[in-house]
């Protein structure tokens with residue numbers, strides 16, 4: 776269940792190298808152009824706050840126990856929700872986040888094997904609201920593509936962080952968990968075939984009618 780806010784919450788998801796960053800800023804500009812009376816807040820996870828960015832640096836670099844990793848992801852998320860996401864949504868803003876909780880289910884759950892039970896408990900704890908609802912994006916773009924294609928793209932442009940050093944099998948498991956979640960919640964997810972060219976993807980994003 777999603778709490779009702781005057782704002783609108785959108786997340787971008789996908790395995791590393793899927794093409795999220797390539798489109799997210801143009802998409803934020805598109806939202807602003809179409810809704811000139813609304814503020815658009817761009818943010819990211821892990822991160823989005825001063826503490827969250829410090830946690831991000833640790834999470835993307837230091838090897839750690841799986842439970843520790845999940846707890847730190849959700850700790851950064853709690854701060855992000857309290858400081859950035861909820862206030863913006865209460866004020867009627869459009870929040871666009873480069874990743875949110877689906878990434879924890881996909882990476883720590885699907886990829887590294889943390890149980891669904893623990894992830895569900897963390898989600899309830901961190902995103903639970905007084906009215907019993909759980910904060911979720913209203914719309915999630917899932918950029919989907921085979922791990923091998925994403926890996927080839929990444930290797931051309933950047934040195935890998937801790938997650939990007941994981942092998943193909945890991946990314947295939949992350950991808951399958953993302954797809955499982957998308958299938959379970961088709962009203963929230965918009966699946967993007969990320970093997971298409973950036974132009975085709977951009978046309979697809981522009982053609983979407985988003986009812987705020």
Ligand SMILES: Nc1ncnc2c1ncn2[C@@H]1O[C@H](COP(=O)(O)OP(=O)(O)O)[C@@H](O)[C@H]1O
Pocket residue numbers: 789790791792793794795796797798928929932969970971972973976
């Ligand atoms: N649709 C696409 N086709 C081919 N290359 C792409 C496409 N989208 C992005 N890229 C390239 O792939 C690399 C990774 O894209 P990026 O947007 O950083 O991915 P992400 O943010 O999902 O990790 C970049 O070099 C980018 O230019």
Ligand SMILES: Cc1cn([C@H]2C[C@H](O)[C@@H](COP(=O)(O)OP(=O)(O)O)O2)c(=O)[nH]c1=O
Pocket residue numbers: 791792796819820821835848873874875876878879880882883936938939
């Ligand atoms: C939000 C989140 C991210 N991650 C991982 C996915 C990415 O590998 C990494 C950072 O994501 P991202 O910002 O997409 O990295 P980049 O800017 O290098 O494309 O953190 C998790 O494992 N769990 C989470 O809950």
